[in-house]
Amino acid sequence: MRMLDLEAAGIGEGISEVIVTTKSAAGMPNAAPIGIITTVDDDGARTHQVKLYRGSQTLANVLETGTLAANVTTDAVLFVETAFDDLSAEYFTEFFGIPVLRKTTAWIIFTSELVEEKEVYLRFQLCPQAVKINRKEVKAINRGLNAVIEATVLATRLRISTEKREREEPRKELERYAAIVAKCGGWREREAMGMLKEKFLHGAE
Numbered sequence: 001m002r003m004l005d006l007e008a009a010g011i012g013e014g015i016s017e018v019i020v021t022t023k024s025a026a027g028m029p030n031a032a033p034i035g036i037i038t039t040v041d042d043d044g045a046r047t048h049q050v051k052l053y054r055g056s057q058t059l060a061n062v063l064e065t066g067t068l069a070a071n072v073t074t075d076a077v078l079f080v081e082t083a084f085d086d087l088s089a090e091y092f093t094e095f096f097g098i099p100v101l102r103k104t105t106a107w108i109i110f111t112s113e114l115v116e117e118k119e120v121y122l123r124f125q126l127c128p129q130a131v132k133i134n135r136k137e138v139k140a141i142n143r144g145l146n147a148v149i150e151a152t153v154l155a156t157r158l159r160i161s162t163e164k165r166e167r168e169e170p171r172k173e174l175e176r177y178a179a180i181v182a183k184c185g186g187w188r189e190r191e192a193m194g195m196l197k198e199k200f201l202h203g204a205e
């Protein structure tokens with residue numbers, strides 16, 4: 001089989017946090033942050049998988065079409081927007097007939113095969129079909145960006161818990177991430193954190 005260089009497109013060993021785009025059988029596009037799990041065996045062979053938690057549109061679409069696209073980006077706002085809101089049509093273009101996000105640095109199209117069904121998630125093996133690197137991005141680690149990603153993961157989990165007392169600890173954690181963003185982030189990270197705080201701190205009062 002033809003080998004595609006996913007490392008060059010930003011997908012390395014471990015969990016790569018990307019925006020996964022899919023479409024429904026009816027052709028409706030969707031985007032959500034998802035982790036692509038990459039393992040490397042002793043011979044250097046790479047395996048890519050995703051765990052999709054039940055209830056998401058992404059899971060419904062992957063079950064319907066057997067295909068997904070990984071959009072590689074370091075845009076903090078895009079992670080917050082796609083975690084909680086539906087993107088309008090102008091965010092999307094197409095690559096090999098699959099919706100992808102216009103402003104992202106790389107696209108990888110995968111076909112998926114269901115390999116495990118659990119009560120809370122379904123696990124899929126991914127097979128890369130096409131890669132496009134739109135531009136090379138050289139970016140030093142920014143703690144503000146990392147803090148936005150952690151805060152967004154926390155907020156997607158927090159959404160499930162509605163009890164006020166169950167929100168007390170996560171609230172403190174969110175405030176800690178917000179302080180890191182204020183100190184280390186750029187305007188994109190500050191905007192993303194502002195959106196998160198709006199939704200989950202002020203909105204919860």
Ligand SMILES: Cc1cc2nc3c(=O)[nH]c(=O)nc-3n(C[C@H](O)[C@H](O)[C@H](O)COP(=O)(O)O)c2cc1C
Binds near residue numbers: 053079082
């Ligand atoms: C950084 C990050 C990584 C995530 N990874 C996953 C994942 O691997 N699997 C999953 O099911 N949900 C994951 N989520 C949560 C989904 O993005 C979230 O449930 C989203 O609302 C699903 O949207 P959808 O219904 O449009 O698919 C992640 C969230 C964030 C912020």
